[in-house]
Amino acid sequence: MRVTVKLFATLIRFKDGSRPGKPFEVGLPEGSVVQDLIDHLRIPVEETKVVFINSIIEENQSRLKDGDVVGIFPPVGGG
């Protein structure tokens, strides 16, 4: 399956040529969860704070499906 990913703030360094919120596609095995995506992008879990799937806050164990848009946001500003 393919999901669209948006990285924000400091997380853009994990994707070459990215800028905050610029969407890119990632292919993942069926049944993958958010944490699998984070691992695929090689983002340390402690650098992720909130994940939006199709604009809804979800947990790292939430299951992804083909066509999902996933926004990943870091802890910033002391958060």
Next chain:
Amino acid sequence: MSTCVRQAAISIMSTTFRHILWGYELTYPDHWIHQSVQDADAFTAVANGLDQDYEGLDASQLVVRGEWNWERQLIEPLWNQHIGMMAGMIGAKQVGSAPWKLGDAVGLEAEIVLPKKDNQRLWTGILMRDFRVLHFMVTHPMGAREAFQPVATKVISSLRFPNRILDIKTSREGIPLPPEYEAVDPKSILADVTDPTNWRAYSGKAGIGALQAFFLREVPIHNWDMEEYVPFPSSSELGFARIQLRRSNLKITLGMMPYDLSGSGTITASSPANIVIKVA
């Protein structure tokens, strides 16, 4: 704070309370009364059910309060704080805790043993879902247990966290606005604004924690990308909560500015906050 809407639930002839800021719903009996009490919402069977002096058998109440947990503190330390605060307030001597799960939300619950002279029964619990923590407290006279407990259980079991809440109003730029916030002169909140045409300001009394829950839920739904978020409270010295938003070429800075309504001189996560928006 009375940020709720009431609507008849036809199927069970009950009333739905929707907290637009914290993003939860409860269904309660039609004859019950909802009252906003500071930063909490209380549900009682009689209008004076919250009066400390009222001693009727129907002096029963359910109180719900939200807490913003951006730090994602684990449920156990939050529970210890909650129980510690309650025990201190009411002089409870024994507390037994048990895990509690309701839908996607997890938490802990306990029946608190009150001093023998007290004729009240007290049950409390907390539930955590994403960055929201809901604190529940149920009190009723001992003699009302058989009548009130099943109803209170049913009300609490009706808890839902809807993903979408319809009819949220927006600013002219499309920023979602919490209910009961009124547009005001930006200079009334930020005296040093030099370009007031680029600012919007809204005055209201919702707690800054509840406002953060509202905006983090609503801004992505309204097609804004959140580029930065400085929560309040946090280790930041900013002194308010700030979210940087972008939609195409439009960049918005949204500030939630807490103020001291009580005159206590302290600002906390429950303090009310005004909203300022800078359009870049």
